[in-house]
Amino acid sequence: MGLDINTKKAKKNAFRIGKVRGEGASRIRVPGGYLKAEILGLVQEIAQKYGNGVVHLTTRQGFEIEGIRLEDMDAINEMLQPIIELLDINQENPGTGYPASGTRNVCACIGNNVCPFANYNTSEFAKRIEDEIFPNDLHFKIALTGCPNDCAKVRLHDFGIVGMTMPQYDPGRCVSCQACIKGCKSLSVDALRMENYKIVRDEEKCIGCGVCVTKCPTRAFTRSKKKYYRLTLMGRTGKRNPRLGEDFLLWTDEDTIVKIILNTYRFVKEYINPKAPGGKEHIGYIIDRVGFTEYKKWALEGVELLPETKMKECVYWNGVHFDR
Amino acid sequence: MGYQISRETANQIFAQLKEHYDIFAPKVFAGEGCFSDTDVIRYGKINALDEIEWERRSEYSFKEALLAVNETLFYFTEEETTVVSCSEKRLLIFLRSCDLHALKRLDAIYLENGPEDFYYRRLREKASFVLMGCSTTCENGFCVSMGTNRCDSYALYLKISEESVWADCKSQDLLPYFEKAQTCEVQPEYVTENAEKVTLPKNLSVDSFSNPIWEEYGSRCIGCGRCNFVCPTCTCFTMQDILYRDNENVGERRRVWASCQVDGYDEIAGGIEFRKTQGERLRFKVMHKIYDFEKRFGYPMCVGCGRCDSVCPEYISYTSLINRLAKEEA
Amino acid sequence: MKNEYIPFPSQVKEIIRHTDIEYTFRMSFSGDVKPGQFFEVSIPKFGEAPISVSGIGEDTVDLTIRKVGRVTNQIFEHYEGNSLLMRGPYGNGFDIAQFQGKEVVVIAGGTGLSPVKGIVDHFSKHPEDAVRTTLIAGFKSPQDVLFKEDFKDWEKTLNVIKTVDTAPEGYDGLTGMVTKYIPDLPLSDIPNTVFITVGPPVMIQFTIQEILKRKVPEENIWISHERKMCCGLGKCGHCKMDSTYICLDGPVFNYAKGKNLID
Numbered sequence: 034m035g036l037d038i039n040t041k042k043a044k045k046n047a048f049r050i051g052k053v054r055g056e057g058a059s060r061i062r063v064p065g066g067y068l069k070a071e072i073l074g075l076v077q078e079i080a081q082k083y084g085n086g087v088v089h090l091t092t093r094q095g096f097e098i099e100g101i102r103l104e105d106m107d108a109i110n111e112m113l114q115p116i117i118e119l120l121d122i123n124q125e126n127p128g129t130g131y132p133a134s135g136t137r138n139v140c141a142c143i144g145n146n147v148c149p150f151a152n153y154n155t156s157e158f159a160k161r162i163e164d165e166i167f168p169n170d171l172h173f174k175i176a177l178t179g180c181p182n183d184c185a186k187v188r189l190h191d192f193g194i195v196g197m198t199m200p201q202y203d204p205g206r207c208v209s210c211q212a213c214i215k216g217c218k219s220l221s222v223d224a225l226r227m228e229n230y231k232i233v234r235d236e237e238k239c240i241g242c243g244v245c246v247t248k249c250p251t252r253a254f255t256r257s258k259k260k261y262y263r264l265t266l267m268g269r270t271g272k273r274n275p276r277l278g279e280d281f282l283l284w285t286d287e288d289t290i291v292k293i294i295l296n297t298y299r300f301v302k303e304y305i306n307p308k309a310p311g312g313k314e315h316i317g318y319i320i321d322r323v324g325f326t327e328y329k330k331w332a333l334e335g336v337e338l339l340p341e342t343k344m345k346e347c348v349y350w351n352g353v354h355f356d357r
Numbered sequence: 358m359g360y361q362i363s364r365e366t367a368n369q370i371f372a373q374l375k376e377h378y379d380i381f382a383p384k385v386f387a388g389e390g391c392f393s394d395t396d397v398i399r400y401g402k403i404n405a406l407d408e409i410e411w412e413r414r415s416e417y418s419f420k421e422a423l424l425a426v427n428e429t430l431f432y433f434t435e436e437e438t439t440v441v442s443c444s445e446k447r448l449l450i451f452l453r454s455c456d457l458h459a460l461k462r463l464d465a466i467y468l469e470n471g472p473e474d475f476y477y478r479r480l481r482e483k484a485s486f487v488l489m490g491c492s493t494t495c496e497n498g499f500c501v502s503m504g505t506n507r508c509d510s511y512a513l514y515l516k517i518s519e520e521s522v523w524a525d526c527k528s529q530d531l532l533p534y535f536e537k538a539q540t541c542e543v544q545p546e547y548v549t550e551n552a553e554k555v556t557l558p559k560n561l562s563v564d565s566f567s568n569p570i571w572e573e574y575g576s577r578c579i580g581c582g583r584c585n586f587v588c589p590t591c592t593c594f595t596m597q598d599i600l601y602r603d604n605e606n607v608g609e610r611r612r613v614w615a616s617c618q619v620d621g622y623d624e625i626a627g628g629i630e631f632r633k634t635q636g637e638r639l640r641f642k643v644m645h646k647i648y649d650f651e652k653r654f655g656y657p658m659c660v661g662c663g664r665c666d667s668v669c670p671e672y673i674s675y676t677s678l679i680n681r682l683a684k685e686e687a
Numbered sequence: 688m689k690n691e692y693i694p695f696p697s698q699v700k701e702i703i704r705h706t707d708i709e710y711t712f713r714m715s716f717s718g719d720v721k722p723g724q725f726f727e728v729s730i731p732k733f734g735e736a737p738i739s740v741s742g743i744g745e746d747t748v749d750l751t752i753r754k755v756g757r758v759t760n761q762i763f764e765h766y767e768g769n770s771l772l773m774r775g776p777y778g779n780g781f782d783i784a785q786f787q788g789k790e791v792v793v794i795a796g797g798t799g800l801s802p803v804k805g806i807v808d809h810f811s812k813h814p815e816d817a818v819r820t821t822l823i824a825g826f827k828s829p830q831d832v833l834f835k836e837d838f839k840d841w842e843k844t845l846n847v848i849k850t851v852d853t854a855p856e857g858y859d860g861l862t863g864m865v866t867k868y869i870p871d872l873p874l875s876d877i878p879n880t881v882f883i884t885v886g887p888p889v890m891i892q893f894t895i896q897e898i899l900k901r902k903v904p905e906e907n908i909w910i911s912h913e914r915k916m917c918c919g920l921g922k923c924g925h926c927k928m929d930s931t932y933i934c935l936d937g938p939v940f941n942y943a944k945g946k947n948l949i950d
Contacts, residue, residue: 131428143594145392145393145394149391150393151393152393153393153394154393154394179393196393198393204427205425205426205427206427207426207427207613208425208426208427208582208586208615208616209597209613210581210582210616210619212581212619229599229600229602229609230597230599230612230613243393246391246601247391247392248581249391250581250582250583250586250616251417251426251586251614252386252389252390252391252397252399252417253426254387255386255389255397256388256389256393258388430692431692431693433772436696436770436859438694438772440690440693466921466922466924467922468921470921470932471920471921471922471932471935472689472691472920472921472934473688474691474693474920474922475689475690475692476690476692478688479688534711543918552769563929563947563949564864566949591921592924592925593923593924593925594917594918594922594923595917595923596734596735596917596918597734598729598734598735610692610734610735611757612918612923613922615923615925617924621912622915622925623915623925623950624915625913625915626736626753626754626915627887629888631888631914631950634949637950641950644929645927649927649929649930650930652929654931666806676859
């Protein structure tokens with residue numbers, strides 16, 4: 034009797050159908066790439082029991098347990114349950130594995146749990162987004178990075194979130210040592226200068242990276258209480274027109290970003306090509322088709338931007354066109 | 358005289374004190390640390406006893422209560438200078454034993470080294486000091502090695518628990534506040550042992566300047582000056598003339614904290630710098646702390662608070678450097 | 688209590704231009720002042736700088752200011768009749784009495800001539816006070832020579848060696864560094880000879896090397912240290928060398944002590 038597998042269902046259930054007949058891989062999402070070490074042991078157990086003992090660390094910060102037999106999918110789903118629970122992944126029926134795979138794992142750099150440059154806790158924000166958007170079959174890629182160094186390469190994602198801080202300057206604590214000026218010049222965008230022995234920040238130029246704050250030896254520069262973000266849109270890889278995401282909002286906040294992402298799901302449901310192969314059409318191509326103005330209308334539905342937020346009225350993308 | 362009072366009574370006394378005193382104490386400035394979601398403990402004016410951070414050592418010392426980071430000396434026009442007035446209120450400064458010993462070093466520079474400093478003197482005269490005891494050693498502190506773990510030259514000693522406050526009042530000015538309080542024996546808490554132990558080298562001299570250790574540590578130094586800015590005994594400043602934008606003939610002269618580790622500290626007209634490398638600057642600082650200040654005033658400058666070791670972003674350990682110097686001698 | 692930081696206004700009596708960048712300001716001042724001492728001179732608009740006394744008159748002091756840095760650039764735009772704010776004098780200065788009856792050799796480089804000019808003036812007016820007085824003064828080029836008028840007087844009474852580092856072709860004066868003239872100085876009684884040397888740090892270093900080669904005891908050499916003296920009051924810390932505050936204990940040092948002062 035031949036193996037009778039609904040591959041569409043299996044893929045949605047986060048299994049990959051591999052090139053060796055009857056074999057595949059089990060894909061484990063880890064929002065923000067942030068996990069308790071004990072999960073590693075659980076992954077190891079599955080890999081040794083049902084796989085070929087090898088695990089691939091995916092480009093989206095998940096695990097892919099290689100060499101599993103497709104007939105073992107149910108048993109593997111049982112073993113995935115503690116992992117899903119430890120990571121607190123939204124799930125409808127316990128023991129049945131992941132309910133969707135279209136919306137990809139939300140990636141993040143290590144963030145301010147460890148990194149001195151990071152402007153926020155990337156894994157916490159990644160988890161918040163994951164909770165809001167998963168499970169969903171629509172193909173969304175979201176990544177977060179702690180600072181404009183963009184170690185997470187968020188501009189290759191549909192939504193890129195870059196941490197910012199609004200430097201707070203207390204001239205009374207400033208000793209004119211110019212560590213901030215030197216730091217900004219050598220590591221960032223050269224947005225600071227000294228006038229009358231005090232620092233003047235070019236607000237147009239400043240990218241909110243926070244280098245001035247980490248360089249300041251007297252706490253004259255500190256971080257804003259409020260955390261700010263840069264939101265970049267519709268970066269992508271792929272066969273037709275790979276491109277970097279472009280800035281949409283500067284100095285925005287978490288709530289706005291979450292709302293825009295959720296609004297984008299509604300937009301995609303409205304405009305996705307019903308005949309798209311596998312029900313899969315990248316958001317970026319939909320926006321290309323429908324126009325940014327229409328997208329923006331949907332994206333900003335019910336959104337109240339902060340007074341300090343700067344929005345790009347129109348966004349233009351470039352990139353490499355292989356389809357022309 | 359020793360007293361035990363309730364926390365509530367202490368709060369009432371604090372409220373009374375506030376009418377006559379500006380009160381400075383270490384407090385937590387949430388989110389204002391160097392890195393995202395970190396705090397800094399430094400000195401600030403406080404309005405309630407509860408604002409004081411009792412557990413952890415402040416990252417920056419008490420010195421800014423007497424020597425502002427930026428201090429305006431006078432305003433000037435083309436013809437006249439006008440000295441900045443200072444508040445009528447007296448000062449009450451909460452600090453630990455090491456810092457109270459540091460006060461003696463500040464006095465040495467500002468009151469004994471050359472003519473008395475007008476601005477320091479007028480604040481110093483108004484200041485009283487409240488000793489905060491230490492029940493355990495702080496990170497990197499080596500007060501026991503420096504003999505600064507104990508002191509009795511305080512106006513008031515306070516120890517605080519959830520319900521009670523114990524006080525030892527030595528100041529006649531403050532005694533009336535405790536008039537109704539129940540008396541008892543109160544001895545300041547102090548540490549008798551630090552994790553960090555430091556032996557000062559005994560035979561430093563001009564010859565020590567050529568020790569390769571300075572270059573070894575100096576090559577790791579980024580010259581940020583944090584060690585100076587957190588130090589309770591560093592007193593250097595630079596003069597700055599600020600010109601008002603609307604009228605450049607009018608302005609103010611300020612003195613601003615300076616660091617011997619930062620570029621420009623010893624630069625004279627014509628761009629001549631005497632200590633060009635961080636190694637030379639590090640040597641200048643360390644020798645001042647443990648050698649040449651003592652030669653001038655009779656006791657080491659360093660009080661062993663350990664702040665410089667805790668703050669250095671490059672993990673340059675001043676204590677380990679000193680211990681190595683001492684070991685080389687042995 | 689006196690506020691030592693408050694400057695007093697002093698009228699600019701006269702301005703003597705030496706070069707394009709060096710001027711002497713004759714300031715009204717009555718009070719005790721010695722050669723080698725300095726004032727903190729400020730124009731409120733631009734800030735303070737320590738300036739050596741380069742001459743002492745009845746009711747005046749001379750301040751020779753070189754046009755370097757932010758402060759001094761602007762002083763040149765003020766002229767006779769205006770006032771400058773200043774504080775001082777600060778520092779120990781030279782004690783001319785110590786040099787009397789000796790053979791005196793003054794070696795100065797550039798503006799280093801300012802702090803010793805009072806000494807040269809004294810022995811020029813009273814040549815009998817010294818066995819002999821020699822001035823070796825070095826400047827970068829003929830255009831940089833300071834106190835040109837004074838040199839005319841000095842040359843009448845003192846042994847003057849005025850040299851420039853480099854000169855255009857046809858220059859009829861002496862050339863070369865000041866150190867070039869030390870080995871051949873006629874010194875009759877070395878134990879009774881005093882050397883006074885002021886100038887840029889590198890010049891002082893090489894000059895002293897040459898002096899010591901002449902077997903001059905260290906105690907017979909005097910130097911003045913130019914350092915960053917922000918306050919002049921022993922507070923700001925910038926001028927400290929070892930346990931010595933140049934503004935309080937200096938800037939003039941006997942070399943026997945001064946040699947141990949390392950920055």
